[in-house]
Amino acid sequence: MSEPLLNVENLRVVFNTDSGNVHAVDGVSYAVNPGSTLAIVGESGSGNSVAALTTLGLTRGERTEVSGRILFEGRDLLALPDRELREIRGNEIAMIFEDPLSSLHPVDTVGHQVMETILAHRAVSKAAARDRAIDLLERVGIPDSHRWVEAYPHEFSAGMRQRVMIAIALANEPKLLIADQPTAMLDVTAQAQILALLEELQQQLRMAMIIITHDLGVVAEMADEVAVMYAGRIIERGSTEQIFAAPQHPYTWGLLKSVPRLETSRSEELVPIPGRPPSLIDRPSGCYFHPRCPYVRDQHRRVDPRLQPVPEAPGHVVACLLLPPERKRLWEGLEAGRTPEELRDSQ
Amino acid sequence: MDRLTAEAEDDDLQMASYTVRRILRAILLLVLVSVLTYVLFTVLPDANPPQSVAPGFFGYMKDVFLHFNFGYNHPSHQSVLSLVLTRLPATLSLVAGAGLLSVALAIPVGVIAATRRGTRVDRVAMRTALAIISMPVFWLGLIVLYLLASDVGKLPILPGANSYAGLTADPGQWFKSLILPWLVLAASQAAIYSRLLRGQMLEVMDQDYIRTARAKGLSEQSVIWRHGAGAAVPGVVTALGLDIGALLGGAVLTETVFRIHGVGLLAYHAVLRSDFPIVQGTVLLAAMFIVVVSLIVDIGNAWLDPRVRFA
Numbered sequence: 001m002s003e004p005l006l007n008v009e010n011l012r013v014v015f016n017t018d019s020g021n022v023h024a025v026d027g028v029s030y031a032v033n034p035g036s037t038l039a040i041v042g043e044s045g046s047g048n049s050v051a052a053l054t055t056l057g058l059t060r061g062e063r064t065e066v067s068g069r070i071l072f073e074g075r076d077l078l079a080l081p082d083r084e085l086r087e088i089r090g091n092e093i094a095m096i097f098e099d100p101l102s103s104l105h106p107v108d109t110v111g112h113q114v115m116e117t118i119l120a121h122r123a124v125s126k127a128a129a130r131d132r133a134i135d136l137l138e139r140v141g142i143p144d145s146h147r148w149v150e151a152y153p154h155e156f157s158a159g160m161r162q163r164v165m166i167a168i169a170l171a172n173e174p175k176l177l178i179a180d181q182p183t184a185m186l187d188v189t190a191q192a193q194i195l196a197l198l199e200e201l202q203q204q205l206r207m208a209m210i211i212i213t214h215d216l217g218v219v220a221e222m223a224d225e226v227a228v229m230y231a232g233r234i235i236e237r238g239s240t241e242q243i244f245a246a247p248q249h250p251y252t253w254g255l256l257k258s259v260p261r262l263e264t265s266r267s268e269e270l271v272p273i274p275g276r277p278p279s280l281i282d283r284p285s286g287c288y289f290h291p292r293c294p295y296v297r298d299q300h301r302r303v304d305p306r307l308q309p310v311p312e313a314p315g316h317v318v319a320c321l322l323l324p325p326e327r328k329r330l331w332e333g334l335e336a337g338r339t340p341e342e343l344r345d346s347q
Numbered sequence: 348m349d350r351l352t353a354e355a356e357d358d359d360l361q362m363a364s365y366t367v368r369r370i371l372r373a374i375l376l377l378v379l380v381s382v383l384t385y386v387l388f389t390v391l392p393d394a395n396p397p398q399s400v401a402p403g404f405f406g407y408m409k410d411v412f413l414h415f416n417f418g419y420n421h422p423s424h425q426s427v428l429s430l431v432l433t434r435l436p437a438t439l440s441l442v443a444g445a446g447l448l449s450v451a452l453a454i455p456v457g458v459i460a461a462t463r464r465g466t467r468v469d470r471v472a473m474r475t476a477l478a479i480i481s482m483p484v485f486w487l488g489l490i491v492l493y494l495l496a497s498d499v500g501k502l503p504i505l506p507g508a509n510s511y512a513g514l515t516a517d518p519g520q521w522f523k524s525l526i527l528p529w530l531v532l533a534a535s536q537a538a539i540y541s542r543l544l545r546g547q548m549l550e551v552m553d554q555d556y557i558r559t560a561r562a563k564g565l566s567e568q569s570v571i572w573r574h575g576a577g578a579a580v581p582g583v584v585t586a587l588g589l590d591i592g593a594l595l596g597g598a599v600l601t602e603t604v605f606r607i608h609g610v611g612l613l614a615y616h617a618v619l620r621s622d623f624p625i626v627q628g629t630v631l632l633a634a635m636f637i638v639v640v641s642l643i644v645d646i647g648n649a650w651l652d653p654r655v656r657f658a
Contacts, residue, residue, distance in 0.1 A: 056561075058558060058561055086565070086566065087564065089564035090564035094562070097555060097558070099555060103555040103558070103559045104556055104559065105559075105560070106556070106578070106652075107578060107651070107652055108577075116565065117564070120563055120565050121564060168563065
């Protein structure tokens with residue numbers, strides 16, 4: 001197997017705030033291979049964005065404690081001084097964000113915002129950078145881009161703004177693109193267009209991608225691998241086929257059963273996950289998911305599960321205290337349209 | 348392509364319509380200000396000095412708006428307008444210089460305090476600013492004269508009171524004589540703008556587009572000064588434009604303390620002598636000046652920041 005492009009090892013990020021230490025990322029490990037796509041899935045506040053921002057050093061600060069390693073082509077990004085990390089940002093690793101309007105500078109032309117990224121990393125003339133900016137805007141699907149370079153972000157639609165963000169991110173042909181909920185603020189048509197554009201550009205540039213999302217439709221369409229995060233930890237990780245065909249964690253089941261899918265019959269009710277993600281300051285004892293888990297047993301409140309390989313599924317790992325045959329029975333029951341309550345009572 | 352041309356035309360149209368609306372509002376404001384000064388200085392005072400004969404309201408409005416006649420000063424045999432115009436260069440030098448100086452001082456202080464929030468640098472800067480805001484202009488002026496003026500100061504290094512020379516007459520003396528008045532008049536505005544800019548910077552630096560700037564791999568200097576200050580400073584310049592009234596008020600005190608023969612000192616003496624035509628004329632002209640400056644600030648803002656036009 002080829003060497004991973006990005007290898008995150010036991011990453012921890014703690015924010016010291018006035019109300020206590022926020023354990024935003026708590027011992028997370030994942031790898032991204034060149035040209036492949038990893039989806040990081042989880043509700044807001046489960047630490048998935050923080051892990052991504054930390055990769056670019058964007059969470060650095062006096063009140064942030066970071067430990068672990070983030071190896072990018074063998075170099076530990078966490079150990080790099082700011083200056084060297086800046087050479088990687090926007091150049092070898094780029095990022096796009098959820099809200100394209102607030103992420104673009106309101107009083108600067110889009111052309112200049114693209115040019116600036118080029119000029120920060122390449123020794124080219126302003127005129128050359130401008131020509132490249134026009135090319136990039138054209139390439140991300142902004143027609144007549146030479147006329148739009150002088151326009152301001154507020155003159156664009158939301159989908160067009162996200163295209164501008166993508167042009168900025170791809171300005172230096174990065175090896176890795178981190179997309180933090182790239183379609184969350186867009187209408188459905190624009191969502192589909194942006195995802196198609198990302199896929200097309202990924203293939204052209206052979207770049208790897210990390211997509212942070214809570215939209216499982218995005219995951220199914222884009223991802224090669226999926227990591228499910230809950231309360232700052234990865235609780236399940238596997239290939240996209242594994243996660244969709246044989247999910248192992250009750251939280252993953254909850255995510256899958258709370259959104260409609262094409263094969264969902266009309267009579268089947270969507271089941272929301274009860275409760276809310278835990279506070280990252282005072283985390284639950286035992287399994288972090290136990291307060292919301294329909295299948296909780298007494299020992300789950302005391303024992304903290306580690307990621308374990310799933311039998312007969314290479315590369316698939318899960319942190320769940322239920323035994324594999326039990327998990328199989330529960331998931332098959334859910335797939336057959338039974339509710340968590342029925343399944344719990346019949347165990 | 349057609350759509351873009353149409354949008355560009357739309358944009359020009361929007362700008363034109365905004366400008367026209369804003370000018371109409373300014374004219375209305377000017378009329379209201381004239382009515383108010385007429386009421387204050389012609390109707391209300393129970394004993395007008397004998398040399399001035401109060402004109403009727405419409406005669407007065409006609410004089411002001413059609414003939415630019417703001418009254419006549421009999422002792423000097425000059426119109427109020429010409430008295431004001433001779434004194435104007437000194438006041439403009441003082442106010443413009445102090446305005447520029449206040450922003451020039453506020454930008455580094457506000458930006459550095461914001462980027463070092465909570466540190467000793469921030470605390471010292473903000474407490475000093477608060478202390479300066481609390482100092483009355485005339486008091487600060489006297490203290491500065493006492494400390495630094497070349498005639499009466501403990502450390503006589505700069506020209507003090509009564510040393511002003513016109514820019515064209517003696518540029519060197521003009522500059523030197525204005526250093527202390529500029530500092531005195533700019534001090535409290537600079538302190539106010541430092542605090543304002545610090546607040547705006549803190550807000551701006553939390554915005555998503557600052558995160559984008561960092562994600563592009565720009566240097567922290569560029570993130571702070573170009574992206575951060577670039578978005579925060581226009582707010583302070585707007586504040587300066589709207590505070591021109593406060594600067595003019597401060598100019599009356601500064602001119603009085605430093606004996607600069609500007610419009611402020613003219614008004615001050617006129618008040619002491621109950622010379623109503625001059626008081627009325629200077630107040631009205633000052634009010635007009637403020638209205639025009641804020642008009643320019645608003646239109647300039649709309650030109651710089653296209654979002655304003657739609658407001």
